[in-house]
Amino acid sequence: MTIHQAPSIRTTCPYCGVGCGLLAAPDGRGGATVSGDTEHPSNFGRLCSKGAALGETLDLGGRLLHPMLRQRDGTLARIDWSSALDRVAGEFDRILERDGPEAIAFYLSGQLLTEDYYVANKLMKGFLGSANVDTNSRLCMSSTVSGHRRAFGSDTVPGSYEDLDSADLIVLVGSNAAWCHPVLYQRIIANKRSCGAKVVVIDPRRTATAEDADLVLQVRGGTDTTLFCGLLVDLAEHDALDQSYIDTHTSGLGPALARARELAPSVAATAAATGLAEADVSRFFDLFRATQKVVTAFSQGVNQAAQGTDKVNAIINCHLATGRIGKPGMGPFSLTGQPNAMGGREVGGLANQLAAHMYYAPDEVDRVRRFWNAPRTASHEGPKAVAMFDAIAQGEIKALWVMATNPAVSLPDAGAVRAALGKLELFVVSDNVLTNDTIASGAHVLLPAAAWGEKDGTVTNSERRISRQRPFTPLPGEARPDWWIVTQVAHRLGFDAAFPYASPADIFREHAALSAFENDGTRDFDIGALAALDDRAYDDLAPVQWPCPASGIAQARLFGEGGYFTPDRKARFVAPEPLVADAQPAFPFRLNTGRVRDQWHTMTRTGISPRLATHRAEPFVEVHPADAARLGLVDGGFARVATAYGSCVLQVCISDGQQPGTLFAPIHWSDANSSSARVGELVVPRTDPHSGQPDAKATQAAVAPLEFRMRGFALTRQPIALPQDTWWTRIAVQGGVGYRFATNLSPSAWRDHLAGVLSGELAEYVDEARDVFRAGAFIGGRLDGCVFLGPSEYAAKAVPAWDAVKALFEADTIAERERQTLLSGRNGLPDAGPLVCCCFAVGLVDIENAVASGATSVEKVGKLLRAGTNCGSCLPELRKIVTRVHVVERV
Numbered sequence: 001m002t003i004h005q006a007p008s009i010r011t012t013c014p015y016c017g018v019g020c021g022l023l024a025a026p027d028g029r030g031g032a033t034v035s036g037d038t039e040h041p042s043n044f045g046r047l048c049s050k051g052a053a054l055g056e057t058l059d060l061g062g063r064l065l066h067p068m069l070r071q072r073d074g075t076l077a078r079i080d081w082s083s084a085l086d087r088v089a090g091e092f093d094r095i096l097e098r099d100g101p102e103a104i105a106f107y108l109s110g111q112l113l114t115e116d117y118y119v120a121n122k123l124m125k126g127f128l129g130s131a132n133v134d135t136n137s138r139l140c141m142s143s144t145v146s147g148h149r150r151a152f153g154s155d156t157v158p159g160s161y162e163d164l165d166s167a168d169l170i171v172l173v174g175s176n177a178a179w180c181h182p183v184l185y186q187r188i189i190a191n192k193r194s195c196g197a198k199v200v201v202i203d204p205r206r207t208a209t210a211e212d213a214d215l216v217l218q219v220r221g222g223t224d225t226t227l228f229c230g231l232l233v234d235l236a237e238h239d240a241l242d243q244s245y246i247d248t249h250t251s252g253l254g255p256a257l258a259r260a261r262e263l264a265p266s267v268a269a270t271a272a273a274t275g276l277a278e279a280d281v282s283r284f285f286d287l288f289r290a291t292q293k294v295v296t297a298f299s300q301g302v303n304q305a306a307q308g309t310d311k312v313n314a315i316i317n318c319h320l321a322t323g324r325i326g327k328p329g330m331g332p333f334s335l336t337g338q339p340n341a342m343g344g345r346e347v348g349g350l351a352n353q354l355a356a357h358m359y360y361a362p363d364e365v366d367r368v369r370r371f372w373n374a375p376r377t378a379s380h381e382g383p384k385a386v387a388m389f390d391a392i393a394q395g396e397i398k399a400l401w402v403m404a405t406n407p408a409v410s411l412p413d414a415g416a417v418r419a420a421l422g423k424l425e426l427f428v429v430s431d432n433v434l435t436n437d438t439i440a441s442g443a444h445v446l447l448p449a450a451a452w453g454e455k456d457g458t459v460t461n462s463e464r465r466i467s468r469q470r471p472f473t474p475l476p477g478e479a480r481p482d483w484w485i486v487t488q489v490a491h492r493l494g495f496d497a498a499f500p501y502a503s504p505a506d507i508f509r510e511h512a513a514l515s516a517f518e519n520d521g522t523r524d525f526d527i528g529a530l531a532a533l534d535d536r537a538y539d540d541l542a543p544v545q546w547p548c549p550a551s552g553i554a555q556a557r558l559f560g561e562g563g564y565f566t567p568d569r570k571a572r573f574v575a576p577e578p579l580v581a582d583a584q585p586a587f588p589f590r591l592n593t594g595r596v597r598d599q600w601h602t603m604t605r606t607g608i609s610p611r612l613a614t615h616r617a618e619p620f621v622e623v624h625p626a627d628a629a630r631l632g633l634v635d636g637g638f639a640r641v642a643t644a645y646g647s648c649v650l651q652v653c654i655s656d657g658q659q660p661g662t663l664f665a666p667i668h669w670s671d672a673n674s675s676s677a678r679v680g681e682l683v684v685p686r687t688d689p690h691s692g693q694p695d696a697k698a699t700q701a702a703v704a705p706l707e708f709r710m711r712g713f714a715l716t717r718q719p720i721a722l723p724q725d726t727w728w729t730r731i732a733v734q735g736g737v738g739y740r741f742a743t744n745l746s747p748s749a750w751r752d753h754l755a756g757v758l759s760g761e762l763a764e765y766v767d768e769a770r771d772v773f774r775a776g777a778f779i780g781g782r783l784d785g786c787v788f789l790g791p792s793e794y795a796a797k798a799v800p801a802w803d804a805v806k807a808l809f810e811a812d813t814i815a816e817r818e819r820q821t822l823l824s825g826r827n828g829l830p831d832a833g834p835l836v837c838c839c840f841a842v843g844l845v846d847i848e849n850a851v852a853s854g855a856t857s858v859e860k861v862g863k864l865l866r867a868g869t870n871c872g873s874c875l876p877e878l879r880k881i882v883t884r885v886h887v888v889e890r891v
């Protein structure tokens with residue numbers, strides 16, 4: 001593999017599906033400075049806080065650098081590559097021979113590059129003869145795939161990001177784009193500011209995205225389908241349908257409209273079913289009807305539902321009925337969660353796909369079989385993710401290879417998933433990290449995979465744009481690219497001839513050739529124009545949208561003039577099913593799960609960045625103020641959230657963004673970084689009947705207050721074990737590790753537990769009667785470690801603020817005066833508060849002070865402190881702070 005030595009390497013962000021282009025300038029010591037690529041058409045130089053902090057995540061601490069094998073005593077020991085690969089191939093072969101292809105499986109990831117994905121899919125489906133390949137993309141956008149296929153006959157995103165720049169109305173459904181797709185959100189807001197586009201936000205939660213909206217529709221959870229059925233009826237009633245487009249390019253409007261009339265016959269009925277005010281429903285319908293250029297962008301709030309596919313189709317129905325699809329500024333638009341969920345769909349990484357947007361129709365199986373020269377090619381769908389792990393629990397699947405994902409955290413009913421993993425006869429994990437919840441579930445063989453910055457290949461973003469991820473740092477230790485690992489296993493299984501790859505370029509050419517193979521325009525995914533790229537051209541490949549067939553040019557939009565991929569080339573309207581209520585008196589709340597602004601998935605990368613850790617440092621549950629008052633929940637206190645599947649202890653965040661009777665908890669924390677916050681354990685394993693996507697937004701739950709006598713924090717240079725029964729969460733800090741905790745254990749018991757943990761010149765203060773314990777260890781004038789503990793109700797007063805002490809811990813030296821203040825427990829240390837603007841490290845206290853002293857707008861705060869003037873991810877939060885402090889000042 002070539003390591004590029006140029007000052008800056010063009011590559012792509014490894015986080016969300018926006019797919020921002022980056023410039024990485026390696027520092028020669030394994031690190032890099034990362035900035036936005038002004039020439040990349042997805043972001044034009046913009047980055048969000050996560051992308052901007054990528055340079056902080058390249059540290060090798062915690063990396064898996066060598067193949068490892070679990071020993072009889074449960075420990076992991078290093079082995080050489082050859083032995084590891086022999087072991088994996090030999091065991092897969094043995095179990096395949098003994099139990100057949102249904103007994104083996106791969107679980108892949110939207111974090112894999114397309115080339116990695118392609119070879120894994122080809123090995124399992126083509127040569128091992130099993131369709132037991134699914135991916136964490138099942139949890140991300142598989143309902144969109146099903147919805148697209150039902151409507152268009154293919155999994156095609158019809159539009160481009162440019163449509164968000166030119167639309168006059170942007171409807172965001174089930175999408176906190178301000179936090180989860182921040183760069184696209186900034187494009188939307190730029191359109192609003194410069195051209196007056198209107199923004200409508202439809203979401204059961206009032207999120208940061210609602211801050212800039214012209215209309216916020218806080219629907220009752222799960223009722224999006226009803227709202228869009230109401231819209232379809234309204235369009236029909238007002239004679240606002242595009243009859244010409246309907247007649248020429250679609251079929252099935254009649255039954256879909258009839259079903260819509262059953263579910264939402266009028267504005268009043270729609271309002272009643274969705275919990276909205278009639279006036280708001282009318283305003284939305286009027287806006288949609290009157291605006292030709294409408295983009296409806298949707299994300300996990302639509303996909304992650306037991307009726308996710310119907311939701312997608314209810315949205316698409318409205319665009320088909322008005323002909324607003326595949327034309328500039330118009331169309332339904334799925335905002336993909338993961339960096340390469342789209343690439344995974346292209347290669348066939350889902351269990352119900354075969355390869356290159358071909359499925360399991362006999363002619364498709366035959367075509368792929370001939371192309372691969374693979375007589376054993378699977379001929380029927382495999383189990384989707386939840387069913388796959390059920391099959392593992394039942395002992396039907398006995399060998400599993402997990403690549404680049406953490407199912408013990410991310411799948412629903414994650415406790416049962418973890419138990420199932422423990423039953424496997426062969427459990428292989430390829431990953432970057434030495435440990436996570438999945439590995440800790442008993443993985444037998446660990447294979448060290450290349451990480452972002454080392455990987456070489458392609459990814460595809462939400463607008464079908466293929467971009468290169470290029471390496472800019474050498475492979476550390478014995479880490480290897482995923483495609484190489486799979487290829488080596490394939491060779492050991494006897495498939496050398498079918499896996500002759502020496503580089504990702506070899507794989508990409510084959511993938512592109514398969515997309516064009518016997519493709520007479522009846523398959524949407526065709527990148528035949530890229531099948532003959534030589535190595536140099538592959539290395540230099542500029543971002544390109546598909547389809548790009550050998551005989552044509554890349555298409556930014558599809559379906560403006562019809563040409564759907566159904567047998568009659570017409571789009572299909574779909575009649576959605578009525579909602580079925582799920583009431584469980586023991587669990588009266590509806591638990592919604594999601595993301596926070598500055599973390600990604602299970603925090604294995606973003607969790608390394610001290611800057612990103614400052615935004616929302618602790619796992620929390622949001623509760624409506626009325627529910628909190630009724631149940632005695634206190635803001636900043638603790639609550640136990642329980643469902644039929646498990647329980648978590650989370651910090652309470654009282655928020656009027658929640659509806660009464662609902663809860664929200666983020667998905668990022670796991671057993672690897674917290675004591676009781678693996679939220680996947682709470683989630684019902686109910687799935688959409690078409691897509692198999694789990695419903696992560698609507699688990700029946702109970703919540704109750706939980707009290708701890710004391711609260712505190714620790715800052716240490718190395719990870720430490722905290723006493724049992726302590727609630728804790730680990731936080732990245734500069735030069736060490738932070739813990740925030742809550743406990744009922746006495747100060748002296750803490751002192752005993754920590755004996756020997758803090759080294760250097762030790763200063764301690766214990767007041768057993770007042771539940772106070774403080775300890776600081778100093779080495780050479782530097783604060784090397786500390787622990788602060790005080791009674792919960794006085795914690796803020798009894799110990800200096802976390803942010804102030806953290807600043808001392810991160811400094812090279814500590815002054816005598818600060819040392820005395822620190823240990824006396826008095827406040828008075830400089831404290832900028834938690835970071836709001838990660839780009840320029842501006843804290844809450846500084847912003848509040850700036851507003852109080854006259855910076856009464858976001859623009860003025862930006863001029864004074866630079867906060868919010870880079871990526872814009874914090875602008876909704878800044879706006880809130882300015883409003884809050886300014887209003888309080890005026891009062």
Ligand code: SF4
Pocket residue numbers: 013014015016017018019020043046047048049050051052181182183184
């Ligand atoms: S929006 Fe942020 S996380 Fe998403 S690709 Fe761009 S920089 Fe990465």
